[in-house]
């Protein structure tokens with residue numbers, strides 16, 4: 356892991372602990388996740404305990420500690436989506452790409468994560484892939500949707 360890049364990011368923010376979220380954001384953008392080594396470096400350079408930096412990063416869904424696939428599937432298991440059949444949609448996703456919630460495909464194509472409401476319950480069941488939202492999902496549409504992502 357190149358700590359040089361992390362150091363550059365930290366320097367951009369003047370090493371200020373108040374800029375922790377910005378530093379985490381840019382580090383996540385650089386690596387696609389927050390490697391443990393970079394978290395240690397950030398905590399050390401801005402002068403906070405590693406446990407504090409990890410706690411802050413854990414609070415935000417946008418940050419992750421494991422490498423993610425090129426495409427992030429946010430499958431909604433909020434109450435409305437759950438009642439309207441999201442469980443079956445998740446089963447279908449698993450059948451098509453071979454992974455379940457919290458996992459990443461071996462080819463780094465997809466990561467599946469569960470969310471608790473995407474804010475568009477009237478479209479339930481809903482999933483979001485990257486920036487695009489797919490509502491009124493049916494199991495027979497899942498494969499067609501996933502094939503659009505390389």
Ligand code: FES
Pocket residue numbers: 431432433434435436437471472473474475476477479481
């Ligand atoms: S519960 Fe799924 S979008 Fe609200």
